[in-house]
Amino acid sequence: MFVLAEPGTDYFADAPVAAWVEVLVDCPGAQGVFTYRLPPSLVVQPGDILSVPFGMQQVGAIAIRCLATPPTDLEPTQLKDVDTLLQTGFFSATYWQLLTRVADYYCTSLMQVVRVALPPGLLTRSQRRVRLVDGKANGKRQTANGETDASPPSSPLSPAAQQLLTLLNASKTGDYTWQYLQRQCQGAHQGLQELVRNGWVENYLEPPATVRPKQRLAVTLVASSPTDLTLTTRQQEILAVLRRQGGELWLADLLQQCRTSSTTLKGLAQKGQVVIQPREVLRREHAPTIAADVSKPLTPDQTAALEQLQALSGFAQVLLHGVTGSGKTEVYLQAIAPMLENGQSALVLVPEIGLTPQLTDRFRARFGDRVCVYHSALSDGERYDTWRQMLNGDAQVVIGTRSAVFAPLPRLGLIVLDEEHDSSFKQDQPAPCYHARTVASWRAELEDCPLLLGSATPSLESWVFCRSQKAEGRREWGIGSGESGVGSREPESSRPSLEEKLREPNSNHSPTLRSSPVALHPLPLFLSLPTRVHDRPLPSIDVVDMRRELHEGNHSIFSRSLRAALLTMKERQQQGILFIHRRGHSTFVSCRSCGYVVTCPNCDVSLAYHHVHSEAIPLLRCHYCNHTRLLPNDCPTCHSTYFKHFGSGTQRVAQALAQEFPDLRVLRFDSDTTRTKGSHRALLNQFAAGEADLLVGTQMLAKGIDLPQVTLVGVVSADGLLHMADYRASERAFQTLTQVAGRCGRGDDPGRVILQTYAPDHPVIQAVQQYAYEQFVATELGQRSQLNYPPYGRLVLLRFGSTSPIAVQQAAERVALALADLEAHGVERLGPAPAVILRVARRYHWQILLKLPLHTAVTLPDSTTLRALCASNVSLTIDVDPLNLF
DNA sequence: AGCACGCCGACT
């Protein structure tokens, strides 16, 4: 331990000991660097993660620079001490570069990027909580009127105060976070002040609960110790047990096995026979034990793809276009295996972990416990431990969702992004609004390793990038000169070092809204797996014209051919999948008599009809804010009892199935039935075990599940997918339908797809039916290029939100004005306009969409400048490369 | 974010 005699004293000849440290604090609105005193016992390096006092509370901070002399512009008394060192040696130079690049490109602060990179809980700040005062209200008060209490209020309580008191009394502990109470109760602020004044509740700060490594006591046999003759028989027995178990056991296990007490063991420890010491245990998701698996023989296409992949050295962006069932996973596995042998790690990114239990299982079967899973459904402890395990430096494979792109893996040899077209790789809620594919390409570039993008229906971005490059070779991709010259082959020395970057705080904390820091990507590569494994054919796709069904008198939601196919399927004891575009029973409920539509009181959308199957309670639910209410018996405006449900959601289809096919055993698979942890796997296992004939579900059925027994796929109506007011609607529809179709015929029996639609001539339907991916892409790209939409132009969406409808509009208009002169530089500005759904969860939204042409160096105003134009009650989110425009 | 400080309207 260091003891600092005097500030500035040299401990080592060449390294003056720092007594002050400049940090970045984890607090929105606290831009810039803050200086803290370092207590003598702490040794801190740039990049270390600290906890510091900030204002009233404790917050997380990142050490930026150590100082040997105190800052001159501040009184020494103003400086506070660093509280604790949370993590050291985490940010390597390349990792730090990655984070700054993300912050720059996505127009957020570095701190916000750091927050997604670190496991949750590491940067927790102290939390403001409210609790009942002991012996005062103490949970016994039923009402807030004061009769039962010894100290009646001086004045009657306001409704807000009463509500707070009821809330607190209802909980066991009488203790809630202030944030929760504010959300639950309007006017919570006043209410709280009243209660505090009356002495019934108190306000307190809960210090940050750091996630810590879990320690357990281990007992280890001291091998060399001479056998002590004073040992009792009991003690000898214990030693024998320990020896038999390999000389080491957890204390708890040993106690249980020997039915002894810890005093006995302490005695052994005192005699020097054993050592009892705390040891870190990893909290890991306990995977079902899986039989080991070996490499499968490859098809010629797979072999060719693997060979090309393995011929790469260093960074390359590779698109693996393999039709559904073509064996992409096997290529990933065999590409990764030699890397692990070489001591290199691999990162595998998937859209949603829960949806691909089979993929995880296959990796585990092949690589055993070198496989870690990292995603948001893990508990904080599990995530923290997995994260620390990655830092320890052992080569490993991490399978994770979007945020795992920041996994701190040592010696990355390969990044795989499976189902690369999937939109869940894009984060659109809290900043940074990053796309894991984009970040992965930077990461691969910085780590100098290949990035493998796999899909049966590649995104247009990846297609254009990897295909056009094939012909043209290297070329610059993106607009602008590219800020930091992130050309990947640039020699290390000419890049700004971490130190240099950090020296200018502004270059980090107030990112400029640049048009494109995207760089020169070398060696894009296109690999193709055009056929399925074992020469299995792709399923045939029958398009059924539902208009015709109606004309010919079929009013059912199932066409005659789908009905026949379902019956044949059941007869042959095969299984099928029925795809529905929406969840819920039907989309909305309206009055046939007056046209009234039940809408959400918080959002400008209609409520969806749900049916709680256990009890026959008809419910209406908002899919945006989850507001739920009962279905009214009659129309709230005209009191007519004629309510009609429109659309056909999962529940309604399941009902119709039960009516028309009473023998068919149906399993629902949508976000309603798969909400709980592990339910995906459970449902899929149930289905795989043959406990149902038909799996009925939504989008999630399209995401790479592999069920070999499925021979029939039915699409109830493709129309909901086709007609969405969005420039990506066609691309998304094509991808979803092709992916859904790909779920059948993966086993020995050929598959068949029945696609019902009211628009059989729609180009998307035609392309899906003929598996004409390239043709579809060509027409789609033509349209995109005409309108300068991605991938021929870039979009930036500025989203404004506020509880005040006037303030949002003003903010949007002021920002639009500030952006006016961009038009001279070829930037197209759409808006400001109220968002399609103006109000979501009581907040009003406006937006501005910027369309930036490629190949122009446009510099947009600094994002902090734009934020400064907004009133304080208006939030501004900058979504670079947005996928959802509304 | 959370909390102080400070300026305006409804009360003693």
Added chain:
DNA sequence: GTCGGCGTGCTC
């Protein structure tokens, strides 16, 4: 004349 609302600004 004071209390208490919330709008503005700072936190090393």
